[in-house]
Amino acid sequence: MDASTEPRETHLVVINLPGPNWVSPLPTTSAxxxxxxxxxxxxxxxxxxxxxxxxxxxxxxxxxxFHQDVDEQAVRVRLDSDELVTRGYISLDYRHWELLSGSLAGVKGVPGG
Structure with a gap:
């Protein structure tokens, strides 16, 4: 198997972005x-x-x-229940980060690290 066909390390990344009701500063309560x-x-x-x-x-x-092979649906359920999301203050952009060079293996908290 050459480098172009080897499976690549891929991680779920979630980006918090301003939502449709975004204002600055956010009218959030401490709760x-x-x-x-x-x-x-x-x-x-x-x-x-x-x-x-x-x-x-x-x-x-x-x-x-997130760690490789995380259950994305389980993560979505938890993050989508965030009141900042449900009120539209922030929106979530779910992406998959495919590492093309380097690795997170060896990083503390990452399997193999």
Missing amino acids: MAEQHHAIYQSLLDDGLLISAGRLNGPSVMGIAL
Whole structure:
């Protein structure tokens, strides 16, 4: 099998983007913010999430990187229940990141790391 046909390491990535009801600053309650962070923390605690955080830029956005072979539907159910999503303040863009060079193997928290 040559390099072009070998299976590539692929990870689910979820990008948090401004939603249709986005305003800055967000009219979030502390309970809403706590729920948002708790969802991501539970995904981390359950071994599904590698890392998550904010992306710098003109509007506050975030990104979450998941382990290979994660159950995307299970992740969607949890993230789509976030009140920031259900109220339209943020939207979620689900993508698959196919690594073309390098690897996350060897990174702490990643299988093989």
